Amino acid sequence: MxxxxxxxxxxxxxxxxxxxxxxxxxxxxxxxxxxxxxxxxxxxxxxxxxxxxxxxxxxxxxxxxxxxxxxxxxxxxxxxxxxxxxxxxxxxxxxxxxxxxxxxxxxxxxxxxxxxxxxxxxxxxxxxxxxxxxxxxxxxxxxxxxxxxxxxFGLAQGHVVATDHGWAVRFERQFRRPVARVWEALLAGSAAPVAVGGPPPPATTVGLAPAGAVTEFAPSSVLEYRWQHDGHPAGRVRWQISQGPGGARLQLEHTGPQALADLRPAALAAWQDHIERLAVATR
Incomplete structure (x- = not known):
């Protein structure tokens, strides 16, 4: 074919x-x-x-x-x-x-x-x-x-958009695995149950965006936390999981201020690599 x-x-x-x-x-x-x-x-x-x-x-x-x-x-x-x-x-x-x-x-x-x-x-x-x-x-x-x-088809790549307060790196990625299995992979490595106010699971973070506290959590659906730069809140990282064709649909958004616009290429690369490793983990 x-x-x-x-x-x-x-x-x-x-x-x-x-x-x-x-x-x-x-x-x-x-x-x-x-x-x-x-x-x-x-x-x-x-x-x-x-x-x-x-x-x-x-x-x-x-x-x-x-x-x-x-x-x-x-x-x-x-x-x-x-x-x-x-x-x-x-x-x-x-x-x-x-x-x-x-x-x-x-x-x-x-x-x-x-x-x-x-x-x-x-x-x-x-x-x-x-x-x-x-x-x-x-x-x-x-x-x-x-x-x-x-x-x-180049479907693993994310893109950068301008926002009212700076920028956002966004990914939308289809998995050939059930929602529950992808969600389980995201929560892997958590030392305690995930909850608002607590730390996010390690599998939802990357080194260039040190994680703050979880701000929103809905099991099998949404996990959002603030990330920090030089010890101060800089933006948010939001994971969303829903049902797509043949399996879970993952949407990731990482926002930041214009003052940190130089981080955008590194954020794109880091999250793409992270999501691909997540895909392998669900295999």
Missing amino acids: NETLHIIDGRNVLRIEHRLPHAPAKVWRALTEAPHLLAWFPAAMAIDLRVGGEIRFTMDGGDDITTGVVTHLEPPRVFAYTWSGDHLRWEVHPEPSGCLLVLVHTFDDRAGAASFASGWHVCLDALAASLDERPFVAPDDTWADHETFIAR
Whole structure:
């Protein structure tokens, strides 16, 4: 498979190309007919196969139902539709040995791109197995693929923004692990239960921002503390954990005053390294 990620018209566009040794007509049926879709697509689909027709997606045993609309239909070459706020476009290009299948997935959640890419890899492997009429066993863990896409797409990097009182270094990082597991890794090494007014866990701190007292704490959700410079409060470090696609979504913000703007590059580097070590710790 070949994967690329770009920003087009302000949205993230993931493109995956996959060559299949099967006739375009056979692949087209696998893309558009409900009995074939059950073998590989991540949701059951009920399709009104016409431009403007509704699609109903059913996941989790029927408890989670979302809808979409067919936007393009050119049998047997192009099938495109919305799914909640995303857009999926499937293209079937004939080749001498079969066909080239192209998926173009357009979405807003850039931090989720690695989860989408690794998830589609599993789906497309299942599609290939179905077309080959052979059994498919989904992998128990896609952590390694996910982390490969994190690196390839540059999703581990943070950015600096200006604030009313100075600056903030921000990271948003998707993990292929449950919220509870990532939260447990953050609390690792605490000598006592974490509480407002007490020290933050060592796994939430870096050396360039000496930690003060915890100012906000909500288990499995939020941990914030003040950091100090030369013994005086300088800003805050805030960790937030929520559910993202395929696992925990981590958001980190480290704020500082304009007088300490020279610390921004070091803060970016330190927190990126810290978060990557956290990702390895959850493996």
